[in-house]
Amino acid sequence: MSFPLLTATAALPAVGAVATAAVPAARRTAAKWLALLVSLATLVLAIVVLVRFDPGGARYQLTESHPWIADFGVRYELGVDGIAVALLALTALLIPFIILAGWHDADPLETGSRRWRPTQGFFALILAVEAMVIISFEATDVFLFYIFFEAMLIPMYFLIGGFGDRAHAQGEEAASTQRSYAAVKFLLYNLVGGLIMLAAVIGLYVVAGNFSLQEIAQARANGSLHMATSTERWLFLGFFFAFAVKAPLWPLHTWLPNAMQESTAPVAVLITAVVDKVGTFAMLRFCLQLFPEASKWATPVILVLALISIIYGALLAVGQRDIKRLVAYASISHFGFIILGIFAMTSQGQSGATLYMVNHGISTAALMLVAGFLISRRGSRLIADYGGVQKVAPVLAGTFLIGGLATLSLPGLAPFVSEFLVLVGTFTRYPAIGIVATFGIVLAALYTLVLYQRTMTGPVKPEVSAMPDLKARELVVVAPLIVLLIFLGVYPKPVTDIVNPAVKQTMSDVHKTDPKPEVEAAK
């Protein structure tokens, strides 16, 4: 058999995590560098996967399959389609930046006990999350996916609860209580979602007798596996609920603002740009493939919820006083777009949604990391505590603005393409919903520019007058992201070429074809 490339991409960060955790307490910097190198090596592997992947080829490529738990009908089955490859690459790409951005976030304040090693823990946990996310992108076995979908929560939980912003407004004690509240909220929401999914997973096994995505999908397709309509719907709901919590979809979203607000910026990016993507990805891969009919049955409700997420998230973002909360609600709005695109069931919508996952990852990373640098300078997350930063730290302000413009999906930057695809894709089938969703772009402009105006422009606040501009390390983090944003905005073809075939497949899974235009004008 050939070299297990996919396993390697997941195993490398896992091993790296253990190694990082094992670094002795005194050698903090060593741990950081180790983690960074591992993440970079993972990126290299991911690129290899990207190169080896042939868009025109089979649906799932680089597949691996080994028996695992026969009694549960579980196999260790990996394989990637275009969508998975894209997200795999995104994850592997973002982690190094996250690590680099969080370089000093976990330096211990007080030297408690000799054995207390927060720094090692922080970076080890990040790598652990990376490993689990990657494998859940690769898994083509429902059970295997579920295991890591759930296990992912634990390291995330420690990242959120264990590490927060420095110099919290109400002091360390209050900070730690709020942090643990956020962490518990995060865990419980997702755990409940996961447990309900567990019931559905068991149900799926009772119905199908195994967990192999391909086998089940095939059996569904050629009719050899029949599901009663009600059964299919219940199972679909079980799965979708878990993914909707993770995504997050209104009204299951309230954990996200707390989590992103309390955790450090890099972790916040990890949550929204990497981990949450698993939810939307899973909708595309599992809900639609396993339960096509039920998906179509649920579409109207889901579209409405997505629409609410878009508008509601944007409106709340406008009303926030806390920078990170604002970004969080903006993300909720964006996830609304992604889900809208997925369930519009048009090629434009789904390609757009996939593209959106990638772009939103990059743009949020850019915005949130810069925001993190800003916050780390002033030690406050409140918008009101800033003002006139642009004067003292132009580069920081500039990068912040670009991140913001990407968030409001300015044409020429990556998110625009995906957002427009989603809108068009939705519009062609559900014009009304498409039009309402378009209001989102106005609100996006509103919350982004208000944020920029309040923090960056106007007279210089005395507290920020001494604020230093971006350091070299921070520039190294931000610059590539911005370059990527511009490049993918001007030339998204590389991504779309990978994604399109997979989307075509999904569309055929749900037996849907794009609506025909009134006048056939296209050449």
Add this chain to the structure above:
Amino acid sequence: MNAENLIALLIAAPLLGAAVLLVGGRRLDGVGHWIGTLLSTTSFVFGVILFADLLGKNPEHRTLMQHLYTWVPVAGFQADVTFRLDQLSMTFVLLITGVGSLIHLYSVGYMEHDERRRRFFGYLNLFLAAMLLLVLADNYLLLYVGWEGVGLASYLLIGFWQHKPSAATAAKKAFIVNRVGDMGLSIAIMLMFATFGTFAFGPVFAHATGASEGKLTAIGLMLLLAACGKSAQVPLQSWLGDAMEGPTPVSALIHAATMVTAGVYLIVRSGAIFNAAPDAQLVVTVVGAVTLLFGAIVGCAKDDIKKALAGSTMSQIGYMILAAGLGPIGYVFAIMHLVTHGFFKAGLFLGAGSVMHGMNDEVDMRKYGGLRTYMPVTFITFGLGYLAIIGFPGLSGFFSKDKIIEAAFAKGGTEGWILGTCALVGAAITAFYMTRVMLMTFFGEKRWQPDEHGHEPHPHESPKVMTIPMIVLAVGSVFAGGFFSIGDRFLHWLEPITGHSEGNSPLSAAAVTGATMVCLIIGVGIAYLQYGRRPVPAVAPRGSLLTRAARRDLLQDDFNHVVLVRGGEHLTRSLVYVDHTLVDGVVNGTAAGFGGLSGRLRKLQNGYARSYAVSMFGGAALLVAATLLMRAV
């Protein structure tokens, strides 16, 4: 080499400039402005070369296409990066790069003392690139990129002096109001995709007649919404006045000559669609007519010279939109007025800038007066611009505006009469407020006092680098109109693209011209009586109700503030509350509920062995009973 390949360079040059200047950093501060000017001029030179090339071809083959690459390929959704250079876009290219280069030059002087001059030129180049992309794009999605690009540039430039909260707010306002318009554009594009399966100019226009009129009307109205946003037409005009917070060159280039006219371009470019959707056209004309009066009235009441000019801009674009709404009758004249307006309005703004330059950035005309002696060049160039805009016979404005009024009547029927009358009244008011500006600024006795620091302003003529562009533009505003009209040069140039038809005017051309003259004289006369004869009070009199309303942009801003801003704030605040109490509360409530239940059940564990025994006994009894029951049923 064949000319097509030059098209991309038109955009590339200023784009390169923007990149270099914005990324280059402080080390370029010394030469930045010259790099910017050079690159915009380069673009202008390319434009001229292409123009010559077009002239070489016969009118039917004057469309050059350049396909760069496929931008967004998704099943059925094909967006290419393709440029189309035809007579229409050529006109714009020359206007944008030409006026743009002049204003670059002017800014070198105007921004001399600003330590962020390099960035200013970066933004200006960025604007040029975006604007050129807008007019050269061959499909609506690409046009949309340019469309928002110019929006971004104008945002950056309006808010260039960010330390001024007013500037930052104005910039934000401009962008957001424009976003509303952009929403229209994107919906229009979606409609096109849903209707035609594409949004490239060629196929859409070719098949426009094939689609149902309802769809076309919808598309048209959405395009109009976009135009209203970008061109500051009612009801989305509110941002233009505040946009004057930006440096004056910006006002001249973006908010007078080029960007604000993009709406007109959009409608004229989409002529094929509008021609097939008469209802949409009607709405367009109405919007145009309303705006031209609205702007004019606002212009009459402003004491801030730039705001007065902004009102005038609004009104002039109203004329263009009106013309564009008339269909083939008006397209050509809309563009023609656009070009001439580009000259004289830019000239006027530069003049205003030069005045402010000499007056410590004082903008209140009531603090001017009698400046003609202090800054003669400015006076002359400004005066020529003035004569041009009021439509003094023989100057640019005369030709272009007169044509539009004729066309309005030529629409025929009651509509024609109404629209024509509006246009005439507009002409009168224009004459009034421009005369007012002229008199208050350059005539009468000086009214300026020392400012709070006790600095007495010392009015002086601006440096050459500023006056030369003004002179050039003045020349343009004098001769452009005549040059275009004599032998209908401009008409023949554009006709292949826009098509043209003489409507059936109920009035003869002469009659219309006569009427216009009368209006002109009335307007000037009233203004002279009010501001030429009597001294101008240094503080504005309370004025009539209309005046006060007009000072406040006819209360339109207040309306927005109360309804949209306040309402929005309440909405978001209440939503935040809902999110926290309801959505979150449900979950926390459940948790609390389980906690309470737990606390109550916990009490059963009271530590007494005997009560444990009781529970066991009861349990046993239940068990037995249940088992028996199961058998019973």
Add this chain to the structure above:
Amino acid sequence: MSATAVHSLWTTAAEPISKIPAPKIEYGQLSPTLIVVGAALVGILVEAFVPRKSRYYAQVFVSAVALCAAFAAVVALAADGYGTTKAHIAAMGAIAVDGPSLFLQGTILLAGLLALFTFAERRLDPEAHGNRVDSFAAQAAAVPGSDTEKAAVKAGFTTTEVFPLLLFAVAGMLVFPSANDLLTLFVALEVFSLPLYLMCALARRKRLMSQEAAVKYFLLGAFASAFTLFGIALLYGYAGSVSYATIAQVVDGRVANIDPALANTTGNDALLLIGAAMVVMGLLFKVGAVPFHMWTPDVYQGAPTPVTGFMAAATKVAAFGALLRLLYVVLPGMRWDWRPVMWGVAIITMLGGAIVAITQTDIKRLLAYSSIAHAGFILAGVIATSKDGVSSVLFYLAAYSFVTIGAFAVVTLVRDAGGEATHLSKWAGLGRRSPLVAAVFAVFLLAFAGIPLTSGFAGKFAVFKAAAEGGAAPLVVIGVISSAIAAFFYIRVIVLMFFSEPKPEGPTVAVPSPLTMAAIGVGVAVTLVLGVAPQYFLNLASQAGVFVR
């Protein structure tokens, strides 16, 4: 020795001695039990004859050897195929040697071995007068705080009797799940219960609570066993025999010749139903199912922690084994009567345990309630009434017992001046002080919560899967909900350990001897292995999933 056997003795008593047929006992197949019992007796002799100084070592040695040997015997029997092909009923119908009994015996023996390690731990408590002491009273008879006790402590007495007691208890537990007639069941029940009552009373610290726990446990236990016995009596009355096979036949109506007496009694279903219910109730008491659970928290809290761990793990295993055999071998005929009832019990057990645990403030009580909730989950598997049901329950029990012993072993490490610091508030910030211990405990908690990649998840999945296949989907949903509730309080402890600031006068973590380390280490290892690669053990369980009839 079974009743039928005795009966045959009785009837032939009048004949010449030489004619008495010796009862046929398969010593080889009973060897695990016999070894442990024998070792227990040796332990008593040790108490009698070995000088006090060296008793500890002798006892530990004897017990360890015995348990290992017994386990080896189990393995040998299983390898010999007694679990599958050669499974049959030994000792003249008293003991069943088959898959379930061997699997459970193996589990119990390993659990006993780990428990032995924690029993033998002598480094945690500070030395008293230069003598290393374990967690048991110096002299149980001495009144707490009295001079005698002080003297006993000074003299360095230790209650080494716990080791034989442990062995007796283990022996009883070995018989319990493999008992094949009701009398053996009852005797086994008492044999492992009585030593436990005693051991509960032997704590070195907090002796008042310890004695109180013992009293409660004893009284309630005796009360329960009285019910069991009465139930047995009724069943005997119904079927005219206490042997599982016979009763099953009578219940199914498969008996060849029905004499009038039998006809008379079998005519009366009340005997069967009430009897069955009472016997089941006795077993439910041992597994700690609601509403027979109320002893659990108090006893778990008061008993010496090593004993608690042993009880929580081994008792559950043995009791569930017996319950399985009773329901699958004796009462399958009346499945339709007891299944709904067990549904109810399972539901209230799952929910009750999980909900009440939320507000607990003492770590040992918390674990007690969690054990109740787990009893509910296991019951869900029992209800499946399928081969998968059996094997899933077996797997769950194995997984659960190791986690439990490990968890309680960790509890013994966290101590302050008053001995073990079991109040949750004292665990605040443990993760800062000793990350390793906190991490280990977190692993156990996550396993309890059933997070994937831990044995807890595999077990829960197996049980719920079996239940769902057995048509108990609603039960699965409720199980899922209650495990969500349960997750909440496990997480609370983790939050406490890692995210809250350590208290200045907080407890210290004692460094244990290799013994406890071994117990904890094995616990962690099993937890993770069963979580990541459970296949091998699932195979074992499913091979062992068949009862001999």
Add this chain to the structure above:
Amino acid sequence: MNPVYYLYLAALLFTIGATGVLIRRNAIVVFMCIELMLNACNLAFVVFSRMHGNLDGQIIAFFTMVVAAAEVVVGLAIIVSLFRTRHSASVDDASLMKL
């Protein structure tokens, strides 16, 4: 006479014992009540043995006595130690652990 009456007696005794457990405070008395329940069981065994005409029941009765005796040993030991500590054998006093 009909052995069933003895069964009723057994049931009655058992119930009395159980009630005693539930209502009496003194540990010794509670324990005696439990013994009473066990003896009720014995009676039942013997009666059934008589009805079925096999001796298993009687044998079991012996076993029960033995077990009961063992229980007494253990139980009394525990109760006595509790009494010596608290100078009271009331089960209600022993309620340190609750909730």
